[in-house]
Amino acid sequence: MNHTTINKPDTWCSMWGNAVSIAEHRPESYAKDITLRYPVYAPFDGTSLRFTFDNYCGSEPVSITKATVSVADFNTNSDSAPKINLSCPQKKSTTTQITFWGNPSVTLDAHKRIVSDEVSFQVQAGQTLCVNLYFADFTLMQSAVLITGPLSKGFFSLGDQTLTEDLPLDTSKTTSWFYFLSNIDILTSSDNHAVICYGDSITAQAWPDELTLRLRREGRKHTSIIRRAASGTRILRQYDCITYDSYGLKGSNRFLHEIPAAGADTIIIQQGINDIIHPVGTDINPFRPMSDLPTAEELIDGLKWYTDQAHSLGLSVYIGTLLPIEGWRTYAPFREELKNKVNEWIRQADGFEGCIDFDLAVRDSTNPAAFKAGYDSGDHLHPSSAGYKAMADAVSLRFL
Structure with missing residues (x-):
């Protein structure tokens, strides 16, 4: 009997991604003659790459003078996150130009995004790639998102370092802000x-x-985790003042811009706590009126809208319950009650997967309003490292 091996065709799939939000307004919001270097974990083998650069939240055009991609020159093959020093070394022999309609530079108009040319580049699963962006002229560094985690670390360096193997220590620094690069x-x-x-x-x-690292440890090699998240964001409201504009866009202005992703078939949504904890009254904060506080029904309707939009894009929807908040600085029993009503609806999983x-x-098993011992970062809102690992472990692998 003849056995024929059928090779499945290659397809485009998102392997890395972030939301696009608004960098905090500072007097020094412009940069010049600066290189951003972002180490990016590659979950899959592949033969070509394409890069999305997004100025969605920028108020003026941005010119990328030069962009390159290289293989990182440090150990990335263990099941834990790589240890990256300030030089963030890359293998110069692998450095490849990223182009746009054949050109090495590109201008992003305000509120627009651009996808690069297809870049022929051999990638092995488990590698870390270094993406370099150089800005020669004054650039408004506004379209960005603040991201942290064991696989989320960036660097910036003075001058054009796109082809440099090691970033110069005296003129380089780490950053948790990811500017313009929104998808690979x-x-x-x-x-x-991909799972969003x-x-x-x-x-x-x-x-x-932590979910990406869990997949690596368990040998599950066919899923990328694409993060679309922005600190301070709410489902129903947004701030239109420079004091809080880094808290980003409301759901109806974010969701349909962020969610489409090549190869994605599933989305995990975990949002709503900021809608509950932010309003305090204009006598305390002029930008946070109590009229912004939603009802449980309004928050649930927002989650239903997310679900409908995601289903229209062919995505399976999983919604995560809201976390404990007892001890947070605006904690009050009415906020706890509101959170619990939303969680009760989420647990019914009616209308989503x-x-x-x-x-x-x-x-905590004895005080459900609070974090379990060791799972609180200390602010009574965000989990500790152990808490984030527990969240990753709570995700069922049946759709991963």
Whole structure:
């Protein structure tokens, strides 16, 4: 009997991604003659890459003078996050120019995004790539997102360092702000797929990275975790003042811009706590009126709208419960009651594919309003490292 091996065709799949939000307004919001270097974990083998650069939240055009991609020159093959020193070394022999309609530079108009040319580049699963962006002229550094986690670390350096193997220590610094680079697609096996994690600061912090590391440890090689999260964001409201504009856009202004991703078939949504804890009254804060406080029904309607939009894009929807908040500086029993009503609806999983009970994974068994011992970062809102690992462990692998 003849046995014929059928090779599945390659397809584009997102292998890395972030939301696009608004960098905090500072007097020094412009940069010049600066290189950004972002180490990016590659979950899949692939033969080509394409890069999305997004100025969605910028108020004026931005010119990228030069962009390159290289293989990182440090150990990335263990099941833990790589240790990256300030030089963030890359292998110069692998450095490849990123182009735009054949040109080495590109201008992003305000509120617009651009996808690069397809870049022929051999990628091995488990590698870390270094993406370099150089800005020669004064650039408004406004379209950005603040991201942290074991796989989320950036660097900036003075001068054009796009081709440099090691960043110069005296003129380089780490950053947790990711500017303009919002997505990387890889031409890879059609067996591979992407899962989107959508939310606020809790998702902008470590649990998506911990989920990626969990997949590595367990040998599950066909799923990328794409993070679309921005700190301070709410489902129903946004701030239109420079005091809080870094808290980003409301759901109706974010969701449909962020969610489409090549190869994605699933989305995990974990958002709503900021809608509950932010309003305090104009006598305390002029930008946070109590009229911003939603009802449980309004928050649930917002989650239903997310679900409808995601389903229209062919995505399966899993919604995560809201985490404990007892001890947070605006904590009050009425906020606890509101949170619990929303969680009760999420646990019913009516109209979407399933609930991920993050709250149950991190709360104290004797006092469910509070974090379990060791799972609180200390602010009574964001989990500790152990808490984020528990969140990652709470995600069922049946769709990963």
